[in-house]
Amino acid sequence: MCQLLGMNCNTPTDICFSFEGFRTRGGLTDVHRDGWGIAFFEGPGCRVFLDVEPSAQSAVAELVHNYPIHSKNVIAHIRKATQGRIALENTHPFQRELWGRYWIFSHNGDLKEFAPQLDGSFTPVGDTDSERAFCLILQELRSRFPEGMPRRDPLFAALAELAGRIGRHGEFNFLLSSGDCLIAHCGSKLCYVVRQAPFAVAHLKDQDVSVDFNEVTNPEDRVAVIATLPLTDNEEWINLAPGTLTLFHDGVPVRGESTGG
Amino acid sequence: MCQLLGMNCNTPTDICFSFEGFRTRGGLTDVHRDGWGIAFFEGPGCRVFLDVEPSAQSAVAELVHNYPIHSKNVIAHIRKATQGRIALENTHPFQRELWGRYWIFSHNGDLKEFAPQLDGSFTPVGDTDSERAFCLILQELRSRFPEGMPRRDPLFAALAELAGRIGRHGEFNFLLSSGDCLIAHCGSKLCYVVRQAPFAVAHLKDQDVSVDFNEVTNPEDRVAVIATLPLTDNEEWINLAPGTLTLFHDGVPVRGESTGG
Numbered sequence: 350m351c352q353l354l355g356m357n358c359n360t361p362t363d364i365c366f367s368f369e370g371f372r373t374r375g376g377l378t379d380v381h382r383d384g385w386g387i388a389f390f391e392g393p394g395c396r397v398f399l400d401v402e403p404s405a406q407s408a409v410a411e412l413v414h415n416y417p418i419h420s421k422n423v424i425a426h427i428r429k430a431t432q433g434r435i436a437l438e439n440t441h442p443f444q445r446e447l448w449g450r451y452w453i454f455s456h457n458g459d460l461k462e463f464a465p466q467l468d469g470s471f472t473p474v475g476d477t478d479s480e481r482a483f484c485l486i487l488q489e490l491r492s493r494f495p496e497g498m499p500r501r502d503p504l505f506a507a508l509a510e511l512a513g514r515i516g517r518h519g520e521f522n523f524l525l526s527s528g529d530c531l532i533a534h535c536g537s538k539l540c541y542v543v544r545q546a547p548f549a550v551a552h553l554k555d556q557d558v559s560v561d562f563n564e565v566t567n568p569e570d571r572v573a574v575i576a577t578l579p580l581t582d583n584e585e586w587i588n589l590a591p592g593t594l595t596l597f598h599d600g601v602p603v604r605g606e607s608t609g610g
Numbered sequence: 611m612c613q614l615l616g617m618n619c620n621t622p623t624d625i626c627f628s629f630e631g632f633r634t635r636g637g638l639t640d641v642h643r644d645g646w647g648i649a650f651f652e653g654p655g656c657r658v659f660l661d662v663e664p665s666a667q668s669a670v671a672e673l674v675h676n677y678p679i680h681s682k683n684v685i686a687h688i689r690k691a692t693q694g695r696i697a698l699e700n701t702h703p704f705q706r707e708l709w710g711r712y713w714i715f716s717h718n719g720d721l722k723e724f725a726p727q728l729d730g731s732f733t734p735v736g737d738t739d740s741e742r743a744f745c746l747i748l749q750e751l752r753s754r755f756p757e758g759m760p761r762r763d764p765l766f767a768a769l770a771e772l773a774g775r776i777g778r779h780g781e782f783n784f785l786l787s788s789g790d791c792l793i794a795h796c797g798s799k800l801c802y803v804v805r806q807a808p809f810a811v812a813h814l815k816d817q818d819v820s821v822d823f824n825e826v827t828n829p830e831d832r833v834a835v836i837a838t839l840p841l842t843d844n845e846e847w848i849n850l851a852p853g854t855l856t857l858f859h860d861g862v863p864v865r866g867e868s869t870g871g
Contacts, residue, residue, distance in 0.1 A: 393735050394698025399657050412673045437655025445707060449733035469756070470731065472710035474654050495730070 351441070351457040352381055353539065354425040355524040355575035357531035359599035361391075362572050363417035366560045368425065370553035370580040372410050375427035376403030378555040384440040385410065387425035388453040389418045390528040395451040399440045422526045426455035431478075438475035442524075443483050445471055447491055448498040450527040454483040457577055458520030458536055482515050482523070501530070501596070505604055508532060509594045513608035516592070524575065530598040533575050534608065535589035542584045543601055545571040554582040571600030612702070612718040613642055614800065615686040616785040616836035618792035620860035622652075623833050624678035627821045629686065631814040631841040633671050636688035637664030639816040645701040646671065648686035649714040650679045651789040656712040660701045683787045687716035692739075699736035703785075704744050706732055708752055709759040711788040715744040718838055719781030719797055743776050743784070762791070762857070766865055769793060770855045774869035777853070785836065791859040794836050795869065796850035803845045804862055806832040815843040832861030 354371045356364050368387070376382040385404035388397045396418070400407040404427050426441035433439035441455040456479035463478050470491055471484035486508070493507055508525070512534045515521055521536035533539055544551075546569070548562035575597065579586035589595055596604040615632045617625050629648070637643035643664035650657045657679070661668040665688050687702035694700035702716040717740035724739050731752055732745035747769070754768055769786070773795045776782055782797035794800055805812075807830070809823035836858065840847035850856055857865040 391698045394660075394701070396660050396698065397658065399655075408673065408677050412669065416669050437652045437657065440655065444705070446733065446735060448730075449735055451735055469709075469752075469758075472707065474707060474710055474712055491730075497730075 351426055351428050352379070352577040353455055353457045353522060353524050353575070355531050355533060356420070356423040356572060357575070357597035357600055358421045358570070358572045360567075360570055361419035361421050362570065363419055364423050365414060365417055366551070366558075367574050367580055368414055369558060370555045371425060371427065371576070372404040372414065373555045375405050377405035381427035381429045383428040383430040383435045385425070385427040386440050386442050387413055387423065388442045388444065389420040390422040390453070390526065391418070391420055393450060393528055395444065395453060395528065397442060397444050397453070399437060401435055401437055401440060422528055422531050424453050424455050424524045424526055424531070431459045433475055433477035436475065439477045439480070441479060443480050445483070445487055447487050450498065452487060452525065452527045454479075454486070455524050456482060457522040460515065460518040460521060463515070463518040482521070485515065486511050486525070505532070505594070505596055505606065509606040509608050512594050516608060522577065530596055531575070533589065533595045533597065535591055535593050535595070537591050538577055539575060539589045540579060540586045541573055541575040541589065541602070542579070542581070542586045543571065543573050545600065551581045552583050554580060573597045573600045573602065612687055612689045613640070613838040614716055614718045614783060614785050614836070616792050616794060617681070617684040617833060618836070618858035618861055619682045619831070619833045621828075621831055622680035622682050623831065624680055625684050626675060626678055627812070627819075628835050628841055629675055630819060631816045632686060632688065632837070633665040633675065634816045636666050638666035642688035642690045644689040644691040644696045646686070646688040647701050647703050648674055648684065649703045649705065650681040651683040651714070651787065652679070652681055654711060654789060656705065656714060656789065658703060658705050658714070660698060662696055662698055662701060683789055683792050685714050685716050685785045685787055685792070692720045694736055694738035697736065700738045700741070702740060704741050706744070706748055708748050711759065713748060713786065713788045715747070716785050717743060718783040721776065721779040721782060724776070724779040743782070746776065747772050747786070766793070766855070766857055766867065770867040770869050773855050777869060783838065791857055792836070794850065794856045794858065796852055796854050796856070798852050799838055800836060800850045801840060801847045802834055802836040802850065802863070803840070803842070803847045804832065804834050806861065812842045813844050815841060834858045834861045834863065
């Protein structure tokens with residue numbers, strides 16, 4: 350199984366602190382050593398860093414940790430391979446373009462007997478259940494909204510239906526973004542924390558590292574961090590209910606829907 | 611205008627030496643300071659590093675320079691903006707997926723009055739002529755070969771026709787790869803060198819740096835380096851003829867065709 354990390358903010362923010370705790374789970378404090386990746390949206394543009402090395406030892410992870418990229422939407426993943434060999438093409442997050450926007454997807458879980466009919470508009474490059482699910486989601490979205498990016502309500506409803514349908518094949522926690530909001534599906538395990546004024550000192554669970562957010566924020570900043578397991582041991586992490594899709598915008602959950610998935 | 615760098619090899623090779631000379635042209639020895647990027651194929655997987663900082667000063671370029679990623683096909687680009695503002699979404703190389711393979715594209719040139727009919731299968735995220743050209747190429751390839759990746763001959767013939775057609779709009783030098791070969795279109799300016807046994811010492815044009823390839827190669831290694839302008843001052847760089855498409859495989863040009871473009 351894998352672990353997910355997402356960040357959604359109302360102002361471009363760096364993820365260095367949360368990533369510091371998260372990356373140690375890739376080979377140091379936990380067993381997710383089969384590659385890792387992180388995607389940063391910067392406006393409509395997107396940067397994806399991938400590595401098949403464990404994130405705790407990766408030179409690319411060291412760069413990401415030391416290089417504060419400011420982004421409103423970030424998705425990261427550390428992998429413990431279940432389906433698909435350890436290889437770059439099986440490393441999350443995955444990226445595709447739809448409606449002139451980049452879409453980023455990471456999955457934690459395991460889908461059984463999942464061989465959807467794909468029509469060739471989006472085709473997996475690797476051989477994971479995760480990339481197949483991502484391709485199916487985008488294919489269905491394109492087919493339902495051929496005119497281009499729909500408004501948020503119909504998009505969210507379509508994603509809730511798809512998450513429920515795919516989730517019937519097994520564990521299906523995922524993070525998805527096209528740059529302006531972050532959509533999280535909790536199939537079994539996913540939690541989040543919202544950081545906003547009054548800010549406090551947060552302390553990592555996986556390392557003896559603290560940050561005083563008062564020193565690095567403005568009063569109006571708001572950041573939601575979404576993760577498979579809490580990253581800090583002195584903040585209120587809220588568990589998402591299994592079988593719900595949640596939309597985060599400007600650093601706060603603004604919509605939730607049951608998917609049954 | 612921009613500068614292109616490509617590498618095609620018969621065995622996975624790092625590009626550290628050539629990249630060292632190339633990156634200094636992004637803000638140090640030359641004026642291409644409006645962002646840069648590099649893509650490495652590793653099997654079917656692909657890693658793209660992008661930055662809007664000048665490559666001579668970029669922390670990401672420093673990582674790429676120091677971190678020997680071994681690849682058989684690499685495409686890099688340093689940008690001097692002509693169309694499209696300085697922004698991540700306008701930074702080359704561009705990436706899309708077609709037929710279950712990643713495709714990477716970089717362009718040097720300037721296409722005038724180029725507003726192709728795009729059907730939505732590939733849509734630009736940014737606003738460069740280059741990304742429009744890439745989307746048109748992939749749309750046309752998908753439409754001509756709906757069953758999937760064709761053999762090399764019909765693929766190359768289709769690309770030659772498309773390069774000629776798009777090249778009528780202006781300067782159109784490009785590098786394109788889906789991981790197993792590298793295709794180069796010379797619209798006005800592009801040259802290459804083949805490094806193979808007996809290997810020699812190469813000296814960079816842009817910096818006083820040399821490498822003795824005898825020390826870092828095996829006798830059977832073969833590497834083609836393709837660039838807008840020669841990167842070394844003591845090797846035989848061969849100019850490609852304007853209006854030709856060339857296919858490099860296993861470190862050597864194996865096919866060429868006039869495009870008129």
